[in-house]
Amino acid sequence: MTKLKQEPFTERLYKSVEPVWKHTHLHPFVQGIKDGSLPKERFAYYMKQDYVYLKDYAKLFAFGAIKAKDAETMTWFSSLLHETLNTEMDLHRAYCSDIGIQSEELEEEKATPINLAYTRYMLNASQHGTLAELISCLLPCMWSYHEIGSALKREAGSLEDHPYAQWIEMYASEEFGGLAQWLINKLNRLAEGMTEQELTVLEEHFLTTSRFEFMFWDMVYYGHEWPV
Numbered sequence: 001m002t003k004l005k006q007e008p009f010t011e012r013l014y015k016s017v018e019p020v021w022k023h024t025h026l027h028p029f030v031q032g033i034k035d036g037s038l039p040k041e042r043f044a045y046y047m048k049q050d051y052v053y054l055k056d057y058a059k060l061f062a063f064g065a066i067k068a069k070d071a072e073t074m075t076w077f078s079s080l081l082h083e084t085l086n087t088e089m090d091l092h093r094a095y096c097s098d099i100g101i102q103s104e105e106l107e108e109e110k111a112t113p114i115n116l117a118y119t120r121y122m123l124n125a126s127q128h129g130t131l132a133e134l135i136s137c138l139l140p141c142m143w144s145y146h147e148i149g150s151a152l153k154r155e156a157g158s159l160e161d162h163p164y165a166q167w168i169e170m171y172a173s174e175e176f177g178g179l180a181q182w183l184i185n186k187l188n189r190l191a192e193g194m195t196e197q198e199l200t201v202l203e204e205h206f207l208t209t210s211r212f213e214f215m216f217w218d219m220v221y222y223g224h225e226w227p228v
């Protein structure tokens with residue numbers, strides 16, 4: 001009897017969040033990056049909040065190294081940690097410095113409620129859950145940004161003199177896509193042989209953090225702060 005080839009688990013994940021990701025692509029903040037119409041102050045606000053986000057997000061990679069069972073996986077997580085703290089966050093530091101935001105102000109920025117809820121959700125699941133749970137939480141961040149960056153690069157036309165060219169180039173880059181792809185492959189391998197109940201837990205995390213991604217764009221667009 002021929003064995004039916006199963007679709008990779010991440011394809012199931014992708015299908016399950018497609019409507020959420022479509023809304024995210026069409027969000028006015030994302031569209032404003034694409035055509036350059038997003039006001040500079042909004043983008044600066046986003047960069048500051050995103051810097052706070054990335055400091056917590058990077059800790060997930062440290063948990064990944066702790067939960068890893070082999071040296072190769074530990075090495076990958078430690079390089080993801082390094083890339084985030086250096087390459088990705090350098091984009092934020094450089095942009096902020098160019099528009100006159102001092103590094104002290106950047107470091108002192110405090111998380112908004114959505115920012116805090118998003119990172120606490122991932123940190124909690126990562127500390128208490130399996131490596132597969134950790135990856136399911138952090139994957140929408142990397143995967144959806146690469147998708148958005150690539151789509152904007154295709155659709156924006158020439159990036160010469162585009163105010164957000166560096167942002168688009170960073171997330172559309174092959175290097176960034178390669179890191180996301182490594183996580184996708186790793187999750188597919190970890191999911192092999194899992195029960196339906198275990199896969200559903202991963203699906204829940206993936207959906208929740210995809211929704212948080214949308215809410216993050218919404219938060220920086222409308223400026224949702226602490227009410228009092």
Ligand SMILES: Cc1ncc(CN)c(N)n1
Binds near residue numbers: 142
């Ligand atoms: C909120 C958020 N999500 C994802 C990414 C891409 N690492 C980011 N910088 N910020």
